[in-house]
Amino acid sequence: MTQPAADLNARRMAPATDRNREAILAVLREALPASGTVLEIASGTGQHAVHFAKALPTLTWQPSDPDATHRESIAAWTTHAQLQNVPAPLDIDVRREPWAAPGVIDRVDAIVCINMIHIAPWAAAEALFAGAGKRLAPGGVLYLYGPYRRHDAHTAPSNEAFDRQLRLADAEWGVRDMEAVVALGAAQGLTCDEPVAMPANNFSLVFRRG
Incomplete structure (x- = not known):
């Protein structure tokens, strides 16, 4: 079926998403619960959201x-993929409480955040964990x-160059220390599993609430 022009124009593309989505999905299959609600922070284009939602129905x-x-x-990607398990995207800046209207995401089973904390001030990472501490179910x-x-x-010369590039763009950005x-x-009662090495010198970190 031919897609409406407005839908095609709205659907943005991030090439890195197509490159890393299968590697990330493999970790998510092991880390996420079998059912429940996953809140994705900083969903970007939406390509990850529809790919993961389709694979984890x-x-x-x-x-x-x-x-x-x-x-x-x-929203355009969700419509294009005809998915019923992806609600309308929320306007969430982790540094701004509340994250959503009361009752919408007061308790979630998982939070996923991909490629955000290095392209944001450190205060955003602090707020992400504080928000997770409030909302993650046992x-x-x-x-x-x-x-x-x-x-x-x-961990690699390319990451060092990327860090310099980020800090030139904004002095508050940068590749973060894993520790x-x-x-x-x-500090929020979340224990980190052993880091998972990923392609292109990235890592997956899985934190669990006891």
């Missing part, structure tokens, strides 16, 4: 993004994906 995948253009793209999971420094060093991120989780 017993989960409700709630996308969100503070950018209106991204939310339009998420046994809930917080999943993060992206590049990290480990033991005060970059500092794990400490944010511990």
